[in-house]
Amino acid sequence: MSDLPLTERNQRPAxxxxxxxxxxxGCQMNVLDSELVMGQLRRIGYxxxxxxxxxDLVLLNTCSVRDHAEQKVLSRLGSLTKPKLMNPDMIIGVMGCMAERDPESLIEKMPHVELICGPNELNKIPAMIGEIEETRSRAVALSQDFKRKTTPLERALDYDSVEALDLSREPDPGQNSLQAYIRVQRGCDKFCxxxxxxxxxxxxxxxxxxxxVEEAKMLADRGTKEITLVGQTVNSYIHQExxxxIKFAELLSRIDEIPGIERLRFVTSFPGDFDIEIFEAMRDLPTVCEYLHIxxxxxxDRILKLMNRQYTVGEYEELIGKAREIVPGITLASDFIVGFCGETEDDHEATKELIxxxxxxxxxxxxxxxxxxxxxxxxxxxxxxxKVKRRRNVELLDLQERISLANNQSFVSEVFEVLVEGPSKAAAKAREAEESPRVQVGWRNESQLVGRTRHDRIVVFEGREELVGQLVSVKITSATALTFHGDVIEPVSLGR
Ligand code: SF4
Known part of the structure; x- marks a missing residue:
């Protein structure tokens, strides 16, 4: 009990x-990892x-998939040299794939980096910060040993330590909890x-x-309506119980039953690992959205073989044919790499034809x-x-833009169920200006809102702020290759 009078105690600064x-x-995995790490940092006062x-602490959660992403990190770190000199107590940390891939060269190039943490070790970050503050020496946590282990038992033992981060999840009460990611698997053994x-x-x-399922229930209790299950190849999910x-379709079905969850999505899928039950789950389970990133x-075929993708173009097309047959109205998105080793103009033409x-x-x-x-x-x-890679890149994007535009315009006059996510980018910017102490003009009742259809199409429309977080019906009035514009016609009832 404090000896100070109450009034004086209340005046003390927090x-x-x-x-x-x-x-x-980088990817959704990193977005989720950052959210979970931030939850841990909040608990120790950040x-x-x-x-x-x-x-006081700069943390870059990094991606190693392309050289460009790594160069961006190096440039960020370079720009911190001066601030670190001015404030020697500042801790600079690199977490994620770049930390794991080549820590030695990272330390050599950027000696002011004091915290290096691989993606499977992120739950150790609070302890690493304490160690650095105490000793002022570099803290490194990597999974190099892990990578050498291959037996199922060794994987299971390792699993317990990497699971700690996800188990510590505690959403920030101040954050919009409408949409959330949940990790269903870690790592990948496809070796493309x-x-x-x-x-x-x-x-x-x-x-x-x-x-x-427990994590999904906890999020639903806190107001999450849309869950995206994330993993490198989510459809190959399998766990013994x-x-x-338990396979992926069964997992979808268990989450579908949780009250409060309106939409369930998943990324990313591997074409070689699909079973029909997943498409049937997409057709039959009310929450599972009709959208597939594949x-x-x-x-x-020649390039797919060089990439070790383990399927042919024919098998891929057969698979998406099945998806369209079983899941009415399903939309599909895909990834392409241009300029892979030995890719000829003929290979590139074959890719255009596939698109x-x-x-x-x-x-x-x-x-x-x-x-x-x-x-x-x-x-x-x-x-x-x-130069050739750049041209091929542009050609594929131009081709897809034409396809997307024609496809989107065919939906003008149709009505879609839209989950309202918040103000559109333009409205959010305008609001920021309004909220600034220099321009206090108050809130507007109507704003430009943005949301998504079940098929992952972005819809922009005018609406009242209270609609954020709700499902509404929007009639599409115009469409570009990327966006629908429309009018709200009525709120759709919530809950199932
Ligand atoms: S499936 Fe291939 S491209 Fe995807 S994460 Fe695994 S190895 Fe990488």
Missing amino acids: MARKKVYLETM ELESDMTRA TYCIVPFTRGLERSRPASII SGLP PVQSGS ERCQFKNIFVFKYSPRPGTASFKGKDNDVPD
């Missing part, structure tokens, strides 16, 4: 919280800071020849279904970027000039 600048690059030069992921995140391990295998990477035939909703195109440590880096020549 203990200053430490500030962390946390920047995330709050977010948007200006990295004013932070261009990909660094199996070397940075380790081999594939699925999380127990019961724990995933009481001696019986990367193909190339329209040439024409598949009529994707949208595609993501990446220029091949050789990653040290991968099979294609060691054994193949990066022989397609960058």
Whole structure:
């Protein structure tokens, strides 16, 4: 009990919280990892800071999939040299795939980095910060040993330690909890020849279904309406429960039953691992959205073989034919790599033809970027000039834009169920200006809102703020290749 009179105690300033600048690059896995790490940092007294030069702790959650992503991190770290000199207590940390891939060269290039933490060790970050503060020496946590282990028992033992981060999940009460990611598996053992992921995140391990379902229930209780299950190849999910295998379709079905969850999505899927039960779950379970992200990477069998993708173009097309047959109205998105080692103009033409035939909703195109440590880096020549890669990249995007535009315009006048996510980018910017102390003009009742259909189409429309977080019906009035514009016609009743 304090001896101070109550009035005096109330006037005492609250203990200053430490500030962390946390920047995330790369995939949904990293977005989720950053959220979970931030939850742990909040517990030891940190709050977010948007200006990295004013932070006590700078953490970059990194991606190693392309060289460009790594160069961006190096440039960020370089720009911190001066702020670190001015404030020697500032802790600079690199977490995620780049930390795991080549920590030695990272330390050599950026000696002011004091915290290096691989993606399977993130639950150790609070302890690492304590260690650095105490000793002022570098703290490193990597899973190098983990990568050498291959037996199921060793994987299971390792699993317990990496699971700790997800088990510590505690959503920030101040954050919008409408949508959330849940991890269903870690790592990947497909070993596509261009990909660094199996070397940075380790081999594939699925999380127990019961724990995933509990996490989904906890999020639903806190207002989450849309859950996206994330993993490198979610459809290959499998976990033993009481001696019986639980597969991905069963997992979807268990989450579908949770009251409060309106929509269930998943990314990313591997074409070679699909079973029909997943498509049936997409058709039959009310929450599972009719949208599938299913990367193909190339329209040439020769290139797919060089990439070790383990399927042919014909098998891929057969699969998406099945998806369309079983799940009415399903939309498909895909990924492509242009300029992979030895890719000829004929291979590129075959990819364009595949895109024409598949009529994707949208595609993501990446220029091949050789990653040290991968099979294609060691054994193949990066022989397609960058200029050619750029041209092929543009050609695929132009082709898809034409397809998306024609496809989207065919939906004008139709009505879609839209989950309202918040103000559109333009409205959010305008609101920021309004909220600034210099321009206090108050809130507007009507704003430009943005939401998504079950098929992952973005819809922009005018509406009242109270609609955020609700399902509404929107009639589409116009469409571009990327966005629908429409009018709300009525609120759709909530709950099932
Ligand atoms: S499936 Fe291939 S591209 Fe995807 S994470 Fe695994 S190895 Fe990488």
